Amino acid sequence: MLNYFRERQEALNATPGRRIYNVISAAVILAVMAAVFAGLAPLWIFWATFAGSCVLDTALTRKWIREDILRDFRAGQPQ
Numbered sequence: 001m002l003n004y005f006r007e008r009q010e011a012l013n014a015t016p017g018r019r020i021y022n023v024i025s026a027a028v029i030l031a032v033m034a035a036v037f038a039g040l041a042p043l044w045i046f047w048a049t050f051a052g053s054c055v056l057d058t059a060l061t062r063k064w065i066r067e068d069i070l071r072d073f074r075a076g077q078p079q
Contacts, residue, residue, distance in 0.1 A: 011064040018064065025053055 012018055032049045035041040 007065050
């Protein structure tokens with residue numbers, strides 16, 4: 001499990017585009033949370049946004065890990 005967390009962290013920080021995606025994803029969640037606290041949005045909107053963000057993050061991270069491992073394998077580097 002620790003190996004997965006390490007690979008996930010490396011995949012998330014591998015490129016500037018991935019880091020920008022992480023910042024934008026966190027900003028959207030925080031903005032929706034702020035809207036809920038301010039009373040501008042119902043709580044279910046936050047939970048729906050949070051769940052969608054988790055699903056998208058998981059799918060993209062798994063894709064990025066596979067791409068990185070395949071790229072390293074093709075380059076002849078040890079995994």
